[in-house]
Amino acid sequence: MMLVVLFMIILATVSASANPRPDYDQLQVQGREQGTLEVFHGDQMVYHAIADNTKPKKSDNNVEFPGFLVQIGKTAWGIIASNKQVVDYKVDWSGAIPNGYEDDWIGLAGWKDVKSEIFEFKYKIGGSTVSQFKWRFAWSAEGYTLEGGERKGQYVQNAGARIEKLYAKVGQTVNANVLARSPVNYGTQEQPIGGIDVEVQFGSANNFNENVITCTVTLRGDSKYKVQNCAADH
Numbered sequence: 001m002m003l004v005v006l007f008m009i010i011l012a013t014v015s016a017s018a019n020p021r022p023d024y025d026q027l028q029v030q031g032r033e034q035g036t037l038e039v040f041h042g043d044q045m046v047y048h049a050i051a052d053n054t055k056p057k058k059s060d061n062n063v064e065f066p067g068f069l070v071q072i073g074k075t076a077w078g079i080i081a082s083n084k085q086v087v088d089y090k091v092d093w094s095g096a097i098p099n100g101y102e103d104d105w106i107g108l109a110g111w112k113d114v115k116s117e118i119f120e121f122k123y124k125i126g127g128s129t130v131s132q133f134k135w136r137f138a139w140s141a142e143g144y145t146l147e148g149g150e151r152k153g154q155y156v157q158n159a160g161a162r163i164e165k166l167y168a169k170v171g172q173t174v175n176a177n178v179l180a181r182s183p184v185n186y187g188t189q190e191q192p193i194g195g196i197d198v199e200v201q202f203g204s205a206n207n208f209n210e211n212v213i214t215c216t217v218t219l220r221g222d223s224k225y226k227v228q229n230c231a232a233d234h
Helices: 002-018 024-034
Strands: 036-041 044-050 069-073 076-081 094-098 112-115 119-125 128-147 150-168 173-180 194-205 210-220 225-232
Touching: 069 150, 076 150, 094 128, 094 194, 119 194, 119 210, 128 173, 128 194, 128 210, 150 173, 150 194, 150 210
Parallel strands: none
Antiparallel strands: 036 044, 069 094, 076 173, 094 150, 112 128, 119 128, 128 150, 173 194, 194 210, 210 225
């Protein structure tokens, strides 16, 4: 009996030696190193990168992943409420900047203020205009980082909508809001061009009906913009 017990103890010791218990901290490190970021469009992978769960570190304004963008500012805000301007241009805006600069975006250089052509929403009843809203998309573009003395990237901040004209006939109530979508890199990993979709929603209502129309435009870090869609909500 004693021989059997002794044999089992020896076998357990050998097994533990052959298959040592993995170090928990090492597993955490391995898991972090092996993480990936993937984005699919349908069945097609359109983005793949190794994820680092640690906070990115900067040295001489270098960014560890220059092609990975983050959104700063707000994702939604009001600009008109019950026929009155409520937007605060100092705080009501959104942007697309390099990962790691969320708390240091003022460290980016080269910003240039840009405005679009005038956009206009007009609501008519019986041929007469009962509400009208004119605005421009506005943003700061061409902000860049410095890596080894070389300019990297073109980014976006202060993106939003600037009121040009507002009209509402008596009995008509108008409201307008802005939504900002997640940023997209329209350049390369080495030379990113940040872009962000900004949507303006305009609603005009009276005691009998209400109509809402939206317009979405992509604002880019290279000072370009593109109209994506402008249509009434149904």
